[in-house]
Amino acid sequence: MKNDEQASLVMLKSTLSRLPMYYHYLEERHAEGAVSVSASEIAERLNLNPVLVRKDIELVSSVMGKPRVGFNLEQLLSDFRDYLGYDNVNESVLVGVGGLGRTLLSYEGFGSFSLNIVAGFDVNKDLYGIRINEKPVLPMEKLPDIIHRLNIHIGIITVPKTEAQKVCDILIGCGIKAIWNFAPVSLNVSNGILLKNENLAASLASLSQRLFRKMDAEGFKE
Numbered sequence: 001m002k003n004d005e006q007a008s009l010v011m012l013k014s015t016l017s018r019l020p021m022y023y024h025y026l027e028e029r030h031a032e033g034a035v036s037v038s039a040s041e042i043a044e045r046l047n048l049n050p051v052l053v054r055k056d057i058e059l060v061s062s063v064m065g066k067p068r069v070g071f072n073l074e075q076l077l078s079d080f081r082d083y084l085g086y087d088n089v090n091e092s093v094l095v096g097v098g099g100l101g102r103t104l105l106s107y108e109g110f111g112s113f114s115l116n117i118v119a120g121f122d123v124n125k126d127l128y129g130i131r132i133n134e135k136p137v138l139p140m141e142k143l144p145d146i147i148h149r150l151n152i153h154i155g156i157i158t159v160p161k162t163e164a165q166k167v168c169d170i171l172i173g174c175g176i177k178a179i180w181n182f183a184p185v186s187l188n189v190s191n192g193i194l195l196k197n198e199n200l201a202a203s204l205a206s207l208s209q210r211l212f213r214k215m216d217a218e219g220f221k222e
Helices: 003-031 039-046 050-060 073-084 099-106 109-113 140-150 161-173 200-217
Strands: 091-095 116-122 135-139 154-157 178-181 194-197
Touching (some): 003 050, 003 073, 039 050, 091 140, 099 116, 109 116, 135 140, 161 178
Parallel strands (some): 091 116, 091 154
16 A cells, blocks of 8 residues: 555544544534534534644535534534434344345334344355345355445344354454344353344243243143
């Protein structure tokens, strides 16, 4: 990589690290009832250079600041949410397009909860190119690009238990912040990662035991 490309990458990473800080301040001002905010105000509050703040805002938003007024706060917040992917909290990817994975991809009921599985991923080359409920099945090599490009935050795991931790680590490494795990195994995740386990076998066993106790209490006999 050339020196100028390296410098640009460093600058971009530096800018991205500041954006959440801007967003939280904008949220505070919006909650206080403000309708506009200036780059100078942001810079003073966050102890930054006003010129730097303006350049960072230009990366995120096309909204123009007005002299002596500043930027429209509501529009600026919307642009920040869009750029940072904060509005994509209900979009997800699924890894493991076996029987259960296909069922989840086919299930229409997720739409009632605004959960959208954008694609399924698998290591089985025979599945590449097919669509399940209009959801494409893609190779694992495309997983990082999809997650980053679409700002996906939720990963669904439906692989065998021997592969679940590996897949979990890959998802977290790509930026996933919440894991919905259907593999019958306990996963290790770092602090700050949300984990929800769905042990179908344990749920069925629990239901069976409850049914047995109910039938015994009501005097059912074979």
